[in-house]
Amino acid sequence: MTSESMAAAAGSGDTAFAVAPPQRARLTVDLDVDICVVGAGLAGLTVALEAARTGASVVVLEGRHVGWNASGHHLGTVMPGYALPLPDLIARVGFDDAWELWSLSQQGADYVRAHAAENVIPGLALSEGALEVSNVDAGDRLIGHLQMLSEDFATEVEGWQIDRVRDTLRTGRYFHAVHYPRAFQIDGRRYVHGLAELAGNAGARIFEETPVVSIDPFGIRKRIVTPQARLRASHVVLAGNVHLGGALRRLSDTLLPVWRHAAVTAPLGARLAEVMTFQGSVIDTDGIDHFRIVDGDRLMWAGPETTWEARPERHVGAIRRRIRTIFPQLGTVEIAKVFSGAIGQTVHGMPQIGRLLPGLWVASGFGRQGLNTSAMAGQLIASGMVEGDDRWRLFSPFELVWAGGTPGRAAGYAIGMAARARSAAAGTLARYREQARIRARAREVRLAEANRQAGRE
Secondary structure, three states, X not given: OOHHHHHHHOOOOOOOOOOOOOXXXXXXXXXXXXXXXXXOOHHHHHHHHHHHHOOOOXXXXXXXXXXXXHHHOOOOEEOOOOOOOHHHHHHHHOHHHHHHHHHHHHHHHHHHHHHOXXXXXXXXXXXXXXXXXXXXXXXXXXXXXXXXXXXXXXXXXXXXXXXXXXXXXXXXXXXXXXXXXXXXXXXXXXXXXXXXXXXXXXXXXXXXXXXXXXXXXXXXXXXXXXXXXXXXXXXXXXXXHHHOOHHHHHHHXXXXXXXXXXXXXXXXXXXXXXXXXXXXEXXXXXXXXXXXXXXXXXXXXXXXXXXXXXXXXXXXXXXXXXXXXXXXXXXXXXXXEEEEEEEEEXXXXXXXXXXXXOOEEEEEOOOOOOHHHHHHHHHHHHHHHHHOOOHHHHHOOOOOOOOOHHHHHHHHHHHHHHHHHHHHHHHXXXXXXXXXXXXXXXXXXXXXXXXXXXXXX
Protein backbone atom coordinates (compact mmCIF):
# COMPACT_ATOMS: atom_id res chain seq x y z
CA MET A 1 0.00 0.00 0.00
CA THR A 2 1.40 3.40 -0.88
CA SER A 3 1.97 6.15 1.67
CA GLU A 4 -0.62 8.27 -0.13
CA SER A 5 -3.37 5.64 0.13
CA MET A 6 -2.52 5.02 3.80
CA ALA A 7 -2.80 8.73 4.47
CA ALA A 8 -6.17 8.83 2.81
CA ALA A 9 -7.40 5.87 4.84
CA ALA A 10 -6.16 6.80 8.30
CA GLY A 11 -7.34 9.30 10.84
CA SER A 12 -9.78 9.50 13.66
CA GLY A 13 -12.75 10.84 11.74
CA ASP A 14 -14.03 13.02 8.94
CA THR A 15 -12.11 16.07 10.16
CA ALA A 16 -8.78 14.31 10.66
CA PHE A 17 -7.43 15.30 7.23
CA ALA A 18 -9.19 18.58 6.66
CA VAL A 19 -5.78 20.24 6.29
CA ALA A 20 -3.22 18.45 4.12
CA PRO A 21 0.27 18.26 5.64
CA PRO A 22 2.90 20.45 3.94
CA GLN A 23 5.13 18.94 1.29
CA ARG A 24 8.85 19.42 1.89
CA ALA A 25 11.65 19.58 -0.66
CA ARG A 26 14.26 16.93 -1.42
CA LEU A 27 17.82 17.52 -0.36
CA THR A 28 19.73 18.63 -3.47
CA VAL A 29 22.77 20.49 -2.04
CA ASP A 30 25.66 19.31 0.11
CA LEU A 31 25.45 20.30 3.77
CA ASP A 32 27.69 20.35 6.83
CA VAL A 33 25.72 20.12 10.11
CA ASP A 34 26.01 19.15 13.75
CA ILE A 35 23.34 16.44 13.72
CA CYS A 36 21.74 14.34 10.96
CA VAL A 37 18.58 12.42 11.88
CA VAL A 38 17.54 9.58 9.57
CA GLY A 39 13.78 9.13 9.74
CA ALA A 40 10.99 11.67 10.28
CA GLY A 41 8.81 9.63 12.61
CA LEU A 42 7.93 10.35 16.22
CA ALA A 43 11.35 9.55 17.68
CA GLY A 44 13.39 11.24 14.95
CA LEU A 45 11.34 14.43 15.05
CA THR A 46 11.58 14.58 18.85
CA VAL A 47 15.37 14.28 18.60
CA ALA A 48 15.42 17.04 15.97
CA LEU A 49 13.16 19.32 17.99
CA GLU A 50 15.07 18.96 21.26
CA ALA A 51 18.49 19.27 19.62
CA ALA A 52 17.45 22.31 17.56
CA ARG A 53 16.14 24.01 20.71
CA THR A 54 19.72 23.95 22.07
CA GLY A 55 21.00 25.80 19.00
CA ALA A 56 22.52 22.80 17.20
CA SER A 57 22.25 22.68 13.41
CA VAL A 58 19.97 19.74 12.59
CA VAL A 59 18.92 18.05 9.35
CA VAL A 60 16.25 15.34 9.13
CA LEU A 61 16.30 13.00 6.13
CA GLU A 62 13.09 11.15 5.33
CA GLY A 63 12.88 8.64 2.50
CA ARG A 64 9.17 9.27 1.94
CA HIS A 65 7.03 11.75 3.92
CA VAL A 66 6.76 12.86 7.53
CA GLY A 67 4.77 10.31 9.54
CA TRP A 68 3.95 8.19 6.50
CA ASN A 69 4.19 4.88 8.34
CA ALA A 70 3.36 3.75 11.89
CA SER A 71 4.14 7.16 13.43
CA GLY A 72 1.18 8.67 11.60
CA HIS A 73 -1.14 5.66 11.76
CA HIS A 74 -1.91 4.57 15.30
CA LEU A 75 -4.59 5.00 17.95
CA GLY A 76 -2.77 7.76 19.82
CA THR A 77 -2.85 6.21 23.30
CA VAL A 78 -0.25 7.61 25.70
CA MET A 79 0.51 5.86 29.00
CA PRO A 80 3.58 4.79 30.99
CA GLY A 81 5.34 1.48 30.52
CA TYR A 82 6.91 -0.73 27.89
CA ALA A 83 5.96 -3.79 25.90
CA LEU A 84 8.02 -5.91 28.31
CA PRO A 85 5.86 -6.64 31.39
CA LEU A 86 7.06 -4.96 34.56
CA PRO A 87 7.91 -8.18 36.46
CA ASP A 88 10.04 -9.31 33.49
CA LEU A 89 11.76 -5.93 33.39
CA ILE A 90 12.66 -6.22 37.08
CA ALA A 91 13.96 -9.75 36.54
CA ARG A 92 16.12 -8.53 33.66
CA VAL A 93 17.75 -5.41 35.12
CA GLY A 94 16.93 -5.40 38.85
CA PHE A 95 14.51 -3.25 40.81
CA ASP A 96 16.57 -0.01 40.89
CA ASP A 97 17.18 0.17 37.14
CA ALA A 98 13.61 -0.97 36.44
CA TRP A 99 12.40 1.94 38.58
CA GLU A 100 14.58 4.37 36.60
CA LEU A 101 13.35 2.99 33.29
CA TRP A 102 9.72 3.20 34.40
CA SER A 103 10.25 6.79 35.54
CA LEU A 104 11.67 7.64 32.11
CA SER A 105 8.57 6.15 30.48
CA GLN A 106 6.37 8.36 32.65
CA GLN A 107 8.48 11.40 31.71
CA GLY A 108 7.92 10.50 28.06
CA ALA A 109 4.16 10.54 28.60
CA ASP A 110 4.45 13.91 30.36
CA TYR A 111 6.43 15.24 27.38
CA VAL A 112 3.66 14.29 24.95
CA ARG A 113 1.01 15.83 27.21
CA ALA A 114 2.95 19.11 27.42
CA HIS A 115 3.25 19.30 23.63
CA ALA A 116 -0.39 18.28 23.12
CA ALA A 117 -1.53 21.50 24.77
CA GLU A 118 -3.78 23.55 22.51
CA ASN A 119 -1.33 26.47 22.48
CA VAL A 120 1.55 24.18 21.37
CA ILE A 121 0.05 21.70 18.90
CA PRO A 122 -3.64 22.55 18.40
CA GLY A 123 -6.47 20.28 17.36
CA LEU A 124 -5.29 17.00 18.94
CA ALA A 125 -8.67 16.27 20.60
CA LEU A 126 -7.05 15.06 23.82
CA SER A 127 -9.20 12.80 25.99
CA GLU A 128 -8.32 11.27 29.34
CA GLY A 129 -7.97 7.77 30.73
CA ALA A 130 -7.01 4.27 29.62
CA LEU A 131 -8.44 0.96 30.73
CA GLU A 132 -6.49 -2.32 30.66
CA VAL A 133 -9.14 -5.02 30.69
CA SER A 134 -8.69 -8.73 31.33
CA ASN A 135 -10.56 -11.45 29.51
CA VAL A 136 -10.09 -13.80 32.49
CA ASP A 137 -11.08 -13.49 36.14
CA ALA A 138 -7.75 -12.23 37.52
CA GLY A 139 -8.78 -10.58 40.78
CA ASP A 140 -5.87 -11.92 42.86
CA ARG A 141 -3.26 -10.97 40.30
CA LEU A 142 -4.88 -7.57 39.92
CA ILE A 143 -4.28 -6.70 43.58
CA GLY A 144 -0.58 -7.50 43.36
CA HIS A 145 -0.20 -5.61 40.09
CA LEU A 146 -1.91 -2.53 41.50
CA GLN A 147 0.27 -2.57 44.60
CA MET A 148 3.43 -2.79 42.51
CA LEU A 149 2.41 0.07 40.24
CA SER A 150 1.13 2.43 42.93
CA GLU A 151 3.46 1.68 45.84
CA ASP A 152 6.71 0.67 44.16
CA PHE A 153 6.54 2.66 40.91
CA ALA A 154 4.55 5.76 41.92
CA THR A 155 1.97 5.33 39.15
CA GLU A 156 -1.57 6.60 39.58
CA VAL A 157 -3.84 3.59 39.00
CA GLU A 158 -7.04 2.12 40.35
CA GLY A 159 -8.58 -1.32 40.15
CA TRP A 160 -12.01 -1.83 38.66
CA GLN A 161 -14.12 -4.77 39.76
CA ILE A 162 -16.18 -6.79 37.31
CA ASP A 163 -19.44 -4.93 37.92
CA ARG A 164 -17.87 -1.54 37.21
CA VAL A 165 -16.14 -2.80 34.08
CA ARG A 166 -19.34 -4.24 32.69
CA ASP A 167 -21.36 -1.20 33.62
CA THR A 168 -18.94 0.89 31.53
CA LEU A 169 -18.34 -1.65 28.75
CA ARG A 170 -21.56 -3.58 28.17
CA THR A 171 -19.96 -6.89 27.30
CA GLY A 172 -19.47 -10.18 29.09
CA ARG A 173 -16.03 -10.62 27.54
CA TYR A 174 -14.13 -8.67 30.21
CA PHE A 175 -13.67 -9.15 33.94
CA HIS A 176 -11.37 -6.94 36.04
CA ALA A 177 -9.47 -3.88 34.80
CA VAL A 178 -6.71 -1.45 35.70
CA HIS A 179 -7.65 2.17 35.15
CA TYR A 180 -4.90 4.71 34.35
CA PRO A 181 -6.58 8.10 34.96
CA ARG A 182 -3.45 10.01 33.87
CA ALA A 183 -3.20 8.19 30.55
CA PHE A 184 -4.66 9.98 27.55
CA GLN A 185 -5.13 9.80 23.79
CA ILE A 186 -4.59 12.25 20.97
CA ASP A 187 -4.92 12.47 17.20
CA GLY A 188 -1.63 10.79 16.37
CA ARG A 189 -1.37 12.03 12.81
CA ARG A 190 -1.80 15.65 13.80
CA TYR A 191 0.74 15.17 16.58
CA VAL A 192 3.54 13.89 14.33
CA HIS A 193 3.00 16.74 11.86
CA GLY A 194 2.84 19.17 14.77
CA LEU A 195 6.24 17.91 15.95
CA ALA A 196 7.63 18.49 12.46
CA GLU A 197 6.33 22.05 12.45
CA LEU A 198 7.78 22.73 15.91
CA ALA A 199 11.14 21.29 14.86
CA GLY A 200 11.16 23.46 11.74
CA ASN A 201 10.33 26.54 13.78
CA ALA A 202 13.23 25.70 16.11
CA GLY A 203 15.63 25.65 13.15
CA ALA A 204 15.73 21.99 12.07
CA ARG A 205 15.61 21.39 8.32
CA ILE A 206 13.45 18.46 7.17
CA PHE A 207 13.90 16.95 3.72
CA GLU A 208 11.38 14.47 2.30
CA GLU A 209 11.80 11.98 -0.56
CA THR A 210 15.46 11.81 0.45
CA PRO A 211 16.50 8.23 1.23
CA VAL A 212 19.94 7.52 2.63
CA VAL A 213 22.12 5.55 0.24
CA SER A 214 25.08 4.98 2.55
CA ILE A 215 26.62 6.13 5.82
CA ASP A 216 30.28 6.17 6.78
CA PRO A 217 30.03 6.22 10.61
CA PHE A 218 33.76 6.38 11.31
CA GLY A 219 35.81 9.44 11.99
CA ILE A 220 34.98 12.69 13.74
CA ARG A 221 32.69 13.80 10.91
CA LYS A 222 30.26 11.16 9.63
CA ARG A 223 29.51 11.05 5.91
CA ILE A 224 25.97 10.52 4.64
CA VAL A 225 25.18 9.98 0.96
CA THR A 226 21.73 10.62 -0.56
CA PRO A 227 20.70 10.32 -4.23
CA GLN A 228 21.38 13.99 -4.98
CA ALA A 229 23.60 15.33 -2.20
CA ARG A 230 26.07 14.51 0.56
CA LEU A 231 26.20 15.55 4.19
CA ARG A 232 28.77 15.66 6.92
CA ALA A 233 27.69 15.59 10.56
CA SER A 234 29.19 15.16 14.00
CA HIS A 235 26.30 12.93 15.04
CA VAL A 236 23.98 10.64 13.10
CA VAL A 237 20.74 9.32 14.63
CA LEU A 238 19.17 6.25 13.07
CA ALA A 239 15.44 6.59 13.67
CA GLY A 240 14.05 4.90 10.59
CA ASN A 241 12.75 1.68 12.16
CA VAL A 242 12.22 -1.23 9.74
CA HIS A 243 12.50 1.05 6.71
CA LEU A 244 16.15 2.07 7.07
CA GLY A 245 16.94 0.25 3.84
CA GLY A 246 19.88 -1.63 2.42
CA ALA A 247 22.46 0.86 3.65
CA LEU A 248 21.54 -0.01 7.24
CA ARG A 249 20.32 -3.56 6.83
CA ARG A 250 22.21 -4.83 9.87
CA LEU A 251 20.11 -2.59 12.09
CA SER A 252 16.74 -3.09 10.41
CA ASP A 253 17.29 -6.86 10.56
CA THR A 254 17.18 -6.66 14.37
CA LEU A 255 13.49 -5.73 14.13
CA LEU A 256 10.59 -8.03 13.39
CA PRO A 257 8.24 -6.10 11.08
CA VAL A 258 4.63 -6.34 12.17
CA TRP A 259 1.77 -4.69 10.29
CA ARG A 260 -1.13 -3.77 12.55
CA HIS A 261 -4.41 -3.07 10.80
CA ALA A 262 -7.09 -0.77 12.15
CA ALA A 263 -10.34 0.85 11.16
CA VAL A 264 -12.76 3.63 12.01
CA THR A 265 -16.47 2.86 11.87
CA ALA A 266 -19.16 5.01 10.35
CA PRO A 267 -21.15 7.04 12.93
CA LEU A 268 -22.96 4.65 15.25
CA GLY A 269 -25.23 7.21 16.90
CA ALA A 270 -26.97 6.29 20.14
CA ARG A 271 -26.09 2.61 19.68
CA LEU A 272 -22.51 3.28 20.75
CA ALA A 273 -23.49 5.03 23.99
CA GLU A 274 -25.61 2.01 24.87
CA VAL A 275 -22.61 -0.35 24.82
CA MET A 276 -19.71 1.87 25.89
CA THR A 277 -19.56 4.96 28.09
CA PHE A 278 -15.78 5.05 28.70
CA GLN A 279 -14.24 7.87 26.69
CA GLY A 280 -10.62 6.75 26.91
CA SER A 281 -8.71 3.87 25.34
CA VAL A 282 -9.53 0.25 26.07
CA ILE A 283 -6.71 -2.26 25.76
CA ASP A 284 -7.07 -5.92 26.54
CA THR A 285 -4.15 -7.41 28.46
CA ASP A 286 -3.61 -10.09 25.82
CA GLY A 287 -2.91 -7.59 23.07
CA ILE A 288 -5.78 -8.68 20.84
CA ASP A 289 -8.01 -5.61 20.79
CA HIS A 290 -7.35 -1.91 21.29
CA PHE A 291 -10.18 0.55 20.73
CA ARG A 292 -11.63 3.91 21.69
CA ILE A 293 -14.43 6.32 20.82
CA VAL A 294 -13.58 9.07 18.33
CA ASP A 295 -15.66 11.93 16.94
CA GLY A 296 -18.32 11.28 19.56
CA ASP A 297 -20.03 8.24 18.03
CA ARG A 298 -17.45 6.24 16.07
CA LEU A 299 -15.17 3.41 17.13
CA MET A 300 -11.50 3.33 16.21
CA TRP A 301 -10.41 -0.29 16.48
CA ALA A 302 -7.03 -1.98 16.02
CA GLY A 303 -6.95 -5.73 15.87
CA PRO A 304 -5.46 -7.99 13.19
CA GLU A 305 -1.69 -8.27 12.79
CA THR A 306 0.49 -9.78 10.10
CA THR A 307 4.24 -10.17 9.69
CA TRP A 308 3.93 -9.35 5.99
CA GLU A 309 2.58 -6.30 4.20
CA ALA A 310 -1.03 -6.51 3.10
CA ARG A 311 -3.68 -4.08 2.01
CA PRO A 312 -5.64 -3.04 5.11
CA GLU A 313 -8.90 -3.39 3.15
CA ARG A 314 -8.38 -7.16 3.31
CA HIS A 315 -8.85 -7.03 7.09
CA VAL A 316 -12.13 -5.12 7.19
CA GLY A 317 -14.07 -8.34 7.76
CA ALA A 318 -11.78 -9.44 10.60
CA ILE A 319 -12.10 -6.08 12.37
CA ARG A 320 -15.87 -6.08 11.90
CA ARG A 321 -16.03 -9.58 13.42
CA ARG A 322 -13.94 -8.53 16.43
CA ILE A 323 -16.26 -5.60 17.09
CA ARG A 324 -19.27 -7.87 16.87
CA THR A 325 -17.60 -10.43 19.16
CA ILE A 326 -17.04 -7.83 21.90
CA PHE A 327 -20.23 -5.82 21.37
CA PRO A 328 -22.82 -8.07 19.70
CA GLN A 329 -25.49 -5.44 20.44
CA LEU A 330 -23.99 -3.27 17.68
CA GLY A 331 -24.66 -5.89 15.04
CA THR A 332 -22.66 -5.59 11.82
CA VAL A 333 -21.10 -2.14 11.71
CA GLU A 334 -20.13 -0.15 8.66
CA ILE A 335 -16.41 0.57 8.28
CA ALA A 336 -15.63 4.07 7.02
CA LYS A 337 -11.82 4.04 6.98
CA VAL A 338 -9.05 1.47 7.26
CA PHE A 339 -5.34 1.97 7.76
CA SER A 340 -2.19 0.12 8.73
CA GLY A 341 1.44 0.74 9.59
CA ALA A 342 4.55 -1.38 10.03
CA ILE A 343 6.05 -1.41 13.49
CA GLY A 344 9.48 -2.75 14.39
CA GLN A 345 9.28 -5.24 17.23
CA THR A 346 12.43 -6.24 19.11
CA VAL A 347 13.19 -9.76 20.27
CA HIS A 348 13.60 -8.68 23.92
CA GLY A 349 10.48 -6.46 23.99
CA MET A 350 12.24 -3.18 24.80
CA PRO A 351 13.08 -0.23 22.53
CA GLN A 352 16.58 0.19 21.10
CA ILE A 353 17.94 3.45 22.48
CA GLY A 354 21.57 4.48 22.76
CA ARG A 355 24.94 4.95 21.11
CA LEU A 356 26.31 2.33 18.74
CA LEU A 357 29.62 4.08 18.01
CA PRO A 358 30.97 7.50 18.96
CA GLY A 359 28.62 9.88 17.15
CA LEU A 360 26.30 7.12 15.86
CA TRP A 361 23.00 6.77 17.74
CA VAL A 362 19.93 4.57 17.43
CA ALA A 363 16.27 5.16 18.36
CA SER A 364 14.09 2.33 17.10
CA GLY A 365 12.15 -0.77 18.09
CA PHE A 366 9.07 1.09 19.32
CA GLY A 367 6.61 -1.58 18.21
CA ARG A 368 4.10 -2.18 21.08
CA GLN A 369 5.93 0.39 23.20
CA GLY A 370 3.69 3.43 22.87
CA LEU A 371 4.02 7.13 22.12
CA ASN A 372 5.65 7.76 25.48
CA THR A 373 8.77 5.76 24.62
CA SER A 374 9.46 7.52 21.32
CA ALA A 375 9.18 10.88 23.11
CA MET A 376 11.46 9.68 25.89
CA ALA A 377 14.01 8.33 23.40
CA GLY A 378 14.11 11.63 21.54
CA GLN A 379 14.84 13.52 24.74
CA LEU A 380 17.50 11.04 25.92
CA ILE A 381 19.43 11.02 22.66
CA ALA A 382 19.26 14.79 22.16
CA SER A 383 20.57 15.40 25.68
CA GLY A 384 23.17 12.66 25.20
CA MET A 385 24.54 14.31 22.06
CA VAL A 386 24.37 17.90 23.23
CA GLU A 387 24.88 17.70 27.00
CA GLY A 388 26.68 14.39 27.54
CA ASP A 389 23.71 12.93 29.46
CA ASP A 390 24.38 9.19 29.79
CA ARG A 391 20.99 7.96 31.02
CA TRP A 392 20.65 6.18 27.68
CA ARG A 393 22.99 3.57 29.19
CA LEU A 394 20.01 2.24 31.15
CA PHE A 395 18.98 0.58 27.86
CA SER A 396 22.38 -1.07 27.34
CA PRO A 397 21.16 -4.50 28.61
CA PHE A 398 18.75 -4.58 25.67
CA GLU A 399 21.27 -5.04 22.91
CA LEU A 400 20.65 -5.42 19.19
CA VAL A 401 19.48 -8.97 18.54
CA TRP A 402 18.89 -10.43 15.07
CA ALA A 403 15.17 -10.98 14.55
CA GLY A 404 15.57 -14.09 12.41
CA GLY A 405 14.88 -12.79 8.92
CA THR A 406 12.12 -14.53 6.95
CA PRO A 407 12.03 -17.56 9.27
CA GLY A 408 11.75 -15.11 12.17
CA ARG A 409 8.69 -13.53 10.55
CA ALA A 410 7.05 -16.93 10.15
CA ALA A 411 7.90 -17.90 13.72
CA GLY A 412 6.68 -14.55 15.05
CA TYR A 413 3.37 -14.93 13.25
CA ALA A 414 2.95 -18.51 14.52
CA ILE A 415 3.78 -17.50 18.08
CA GLY A 416 1.33 -14.61 17.90
CA MET A 417 -1.46 -16.82 16.58
CA ALA A 418 -0.77 -19.42 19.27
CA ALA A 419 -0.83 -16.75 21.99
CA ARG A 420 -4.15 -15.44 20.70
CA ALA A 421 -5.57 -18.95 20.59
CA ARG A 422 -4.48 -19.55 24.20
CA SER A 423 -5.99 -16.24 25.23
CA ALA A 424 -9.27 -17.02 23.48
CA ALA A 425 -9.40 -20.47 25.13
CA ALA A 426 -8.66 -18.96 28.56
CA GLY A 427 -11.41 -16.38 28.04
CA THR A 428 -13.92 -19.01 26.99
CA LEU A 429 -13.06 -21.11 30.05
CA ALA A 430 -13.33 -18.08 32.36
CA ARG A 431 -16.78 -17.20 31.00
CA TYR A 432 -17.91 -20.84 31.27
CA ARG A 433 -16.82 -20.95 34.92
CA GLU A 434 -18.60 -17.68 35.60
CA GLN A 435 -21.83 -19.01 34.13
CA ALA A 436 -21.40 -22.26 36.09
CA ARG A 437 -21.10 -20.27 39.32
CA ILE A 438 -24.21 -18.28 38.44
CA ARG A 439 -26.13 -21.50 37.74
CA ALA A 440 -24.88 -23.05 40.99
CA ARG A 441 -25.99 -20.04 43.00
CA ALA A 442 -29.38 -20.12 41.28
CA ARG A 443 -29.75 -23.82 42.20
CA GLU A 444 -28.83 -23.04 45.81
CA VAL A 445 -31.49 -20.32 45.93
CA ARG A 446 -34.11 -22.65 44.46
CA LEU A 447 -33.15 -25.42 46.90
CA ALA A 448 -33.31 -23.08 49.89
CA GLU A 449 -36.71 -21.83 48.77
CA ALA A 450 -37.94 -25.40 48.34
CA ASN A 451 -36.74 -26.31 51.82
CA ARG A 452 -38.50 -23.30 53.34
CA GLN A 453 -41.67 -24.22 51.50
CA ALA A 454 -41.46 -27.82 52.72
CA GLY A 455 -40.95 -26.64 56.30
CA ARG A 456 -44.07 -24.49 56.13
CA GLU A 457 -46.11 -27.41 54.77
